[in-house]
Amino acid sequence: MSQPLIVPGFVNAHVHPDKTSFGSTWLHRKPAHSLKDLISNDLETQLAYADSVETRMGALVQDAIASGVTAMRAHVDFGPQIGLKNIHGAAAVAEKYKEMIDIQIVAFPQFGLLSNPGAVDLLEAALGEGAQLVGGIDPEGLEQDLHGHLDVVFGLAEKYGRRADIHVHDTGEVGYREIQEIARRTQALGMNGQVTIGHAFALADAPSAELERTLDAVAEAGIWIATCALGSDPVPDLDLLAKHGVNVDLGTDGVRDAWSPFGTASMMDRAHLLAYRTNAITDEQLERCLDIATIEGAKMMGIDRVLNPVQGDGAYFEAEHRAQLVVDRPAAYQVVRGGVQIAANGRLS
Ligand SMILES: [Zn+2]
Numbered sequence: 001m002s003q004p005l006i007v008p009g010f011v012n013a014h015v016h017p018d019k020t021s022f023g024s025t026w027l028h029r030k031p032a033h034s035l036k037d038l039i040s041n042d043l044e045t046q047l048a049y050a051d052s053v054e055t056r057m058g059a060l061v062q063d064a065i066a067s068g069v070t071a072m073r074a075h076v077d078f079g080p081q082i083g084l085k086n087i088h089g090a091a092a093v094a095e096k097y098k099e100m101i102d103i104q105i106v107a108f109p110q111f112g113l114l115s116n117p118g119a120v121d122l123l124e125a126a127l128g129e130g131a132q133l134v135g136g137i138d139p140e141g142l143e144q145d146l147h148g149h150l151d152v153v154f155g156l157a158e159k160y161g162r163r164a165d166i167h168v169h170d171t172g173e174v175g176y177r178e179i180q181e182i183a184r185r186t187q188a189l190g191m192n193g194q195v196t197i198g199h200a201f202a203l204a205d206a207p208s209a210e211l212e213r214t215l216d217a218v219a220e221a222g223i224w225i226a227t228c229a230l231g232s233d234p235v236p237d238l239d240l241l242a243k244h245g246v247n248v249d250l251g252t253d254g255v256r257d258a259w260s261p262f263g264t265a266s267m268m269d270r271a272h273l274l275a276y277r278t279n280a281i282t283d284e285q286l287e288r289c290l291d292i293a294t295i296e297g298a299k300m301m302g303i304d305r306v307l308n309p310v311q312g313d314g315a316y317f318e319a320e321h322r323a324q325l326v327v328d329r330p331a332a333y334q335v336v337r338g339g340v341q342i343a344a345n346g347r348l349s
């Protein structure tokens with residue numbers, strides 16, 4: 001064999017493992033015409049699953065580890081509709097695989113927070129029952145209460161000393177307002193580097209002075225942007241974000257759930273999609289996507305081990321060049337965590 005090509009462990013910085021149908025029977029999906037449709041299809045699907053969160057998420061996590069993923073930030077649903085069972089299930093999976101993968105759990109108010117009576121109390125309870133981070137979703141677009149929603153999210157983050165990771169799908173003026181307010185509160189609480197915004201589709205809007213102002217606010221607050229290169233969803237211009245000093249990480253978002261039949265546990269696949277969606281041509285552009293899928297995600301999650309692929313976390317490939325990996329997507333023949341082999345040839349050790 002030629003010299004192995006070793007890359008840092010992959011980091012899935014934004015995933016919804018509790019919703020996945022992975023490791024279960026084929027899921028027949030219904031059409032959706034709006035975000036509200038998608039959310040109600042999701043709830044209906046979750047309530048109908050025959051297999052537990054532990055079974056489905058466990059299957060996804062095993063596949064992820066075998067493909068070289070050594071850290072994952074999981075957005076896990078809670079709400080009066082389902083209680084905290086997904087949080088408990090995800091925490092059990094995180095515990096079971098803790099020697100192989102770091103799983104951080106965000107309590108994610110998928111079915112609403114202020115607009116969903118009982119959800120605020122459950123969010124606080126979730127932080128004591130397995131979730132490490134406070135989640136949020138479209139404070140204005142979905143919840144119609146920008147400040148009320150963020151009062152809860154940042155209030156709990158401050159009260160319990162937790163990080164926050166907030167979904168913002170809104171574009172245009174609403175999206176800018178939400179992102180700028182998140183940046184303002186992050187600065188005010190001294191939470192620089194501890195807040196992530198998922199999707200942030202507004203940052204992929206057409207160039208404007210307001211977009212530039214928003215990017216500067218994000219950079220100054222040290223906010224991480226988690227992009228997922230999903231279907232036809234907007235992906236921000238990586239050059240523009242880099243120019244403003246905005247940090248970017250990468251996730252899969254949902255994998256084979258009610259929202260989409262697509263997705264795999266592999267972050268190599270996702271790096272490929274990011275490269276494809278951002279029209280990567282040069283080695284530098286392709287390698288940037290690999291970095292975003294590995295070391296940038298690790299920095300976001302605060303896992304230094306990933307930064308050293310030999311003594312820390314790494315995935316071993318037979319390939320000529322890092323840039324080529326992103327195009328060819330070969331399977332890792334070995335995965336190490338903390339310098340110890342945890343998977344080889346697609347199987348956990
Ligand atoms: Zn998401």
